[in-house]
Amino acid sequence: MLSQNNFTFEDYLFWNKISASLMFPIYVFAMLGNCIIVAATIKSSQLRATCSIIIAIQAACEAIYPISAFMFMFFALTEQLHTYQECYWIQFVPLAAANIAMNMMPMVALDRCLSFGAPLWYRRKNAKLYICCLLTFPVAYDIFLKVLGYQYANEELVVCVIPTGLAGVAARVWSYTQGPVAVSVLVLYVAIRIYTKSVHIQSMIIINLNKSLQKIMFVYLCGYTVVAAVNFLGVLFSTNPYVINTLSSLSGIFAAINAASPVVILYLQSDMYRKEIDALIKKRPVAVFSTT
Template sequence: MPTHSNFTFEDYLFYNKISSSIMFPIYIFATFGNMIIVAATLKSKKLRATCSLLIAIQALCESIYPISAFMFLYFALTEKIHTYHQCYWIQFVPLGAANIAINMMPVVALDRCLSLGLPLWYRRKNARNYICALLSVPVAYDIFLKILAYAFANDEEVVCVIPTGLAGLAAKIWSYAQGPVAVAVLIFYVAMRVYTKDLTRQSWVVINLNKSLQKIVVVYLCGYAAVAAVNFSGVMFSTNPYIINALSSFSGIFAGINAASPVVILYCQSKLYRTEIDALLGRKARVMVWSSSVHMTT
């Protein structure tokens, strides 16, 4: 087992093979699961509410950025090396999708808080302008990191994965940002719990959707905590770039679990999403047929 002081480039390549192999099946599931959410939203008129559109946008991003994990597996197993300059462009699209997806969970949670706390204003809002305003923060965050990453890109060689699409100060900001995002999600989660507990007149659709989102938030909080802890420990307690990059690659496992969780939770918890996903996949819905003495499920 290599120590902090003698962790070499060869060790870095070896541990990348392990982390990329673990990540691959998780991201395969995440990609197809999130594509199903997007397709169901596009097909169903019942999933055109603002919250459903925001969930679909997040799902779209989380079906794009796993491309990085698939490339990472190839690069790790073949030991193909790129410079930070090259990796910046290779990861340009997946990194953009990841940056937006990371910030979409607090956006969705904020939307639920506004819908519960300001119901009259929420119903009268201009949906297009409202969605654009909410998306401005994740998009601005991505643009800021892209500009900073371009300025700090260099010719040091790495195995190209999403974290190594950033270099220097951009990589540190990306690592540190996980903490504030997790705190924001936690604050909105508590607010959602308070609003949901106080409001009694809600449709079953809203109740199930809010419960689904609360479960997703819990999973995301655990994932954010794990990603933040791994990345933060790398940049704070080591100056060895190979250790920092190896830990950043390993943190992708927890990010993959986050990306894979929405479709599972929405399908299991929300009857609306389950019905629309079943319709998309050509599965018959379970319908209860009652008689005076017996009921059957078809």
């Protein structure tokens, strides 16, 4: 059915309904879970470390861009179409959040590498300036794509979802750059694994947090590898825009799993996050955390 020669506009609408229905419940959970991470970070005095702030920034982005999935669900089921120009503006904020969130995972991994590799400098750094520096690339990446995307927005009709917020060259650049993001996460993931095995860390808080982040990075690595591969192969081997856009929509299921994974992993793996989340949800005082 996905043969590009026989893939019709009706097939495109059908598969968008399938992908929207599969993504919707995952993104609802992702939005709620990431809102919990942000709220716990704001409320808790225990989550004031630089790494926790970076995690909260990424969670905030991953709580925003699921809004796109809710719009996509409505557009797909009602077969409502928009031009690329209209979709560019409809997805402007969700796409920005998705771009920043995608590029924050390498920044989280880089933060862990710096904390291991240059501990003295890391403890003495200016936290606000440091976080701003880490945000520079994700924000610049989104601005670049937005400027490029504006140049190629056209009047072709599509079902509006995050990938169709960009058209033409901008969409191809977006697809191709997901590969390097996955590679950077892989390299930093391996570096963290090697370092944590070679260095004795006494704090159980840090040990559990690092294990949590390694698991999140692994999920992201798998998810974005699939997303990047599907989008890249679609653009590379198909000239049928319905096939390309359908594959992009289906790959969004793996992006949804990525967005939903942090709250689950942090809650199950990190005692610190579990205590703070429990305290937030159950509205009870947090017990004194023991590192022994």
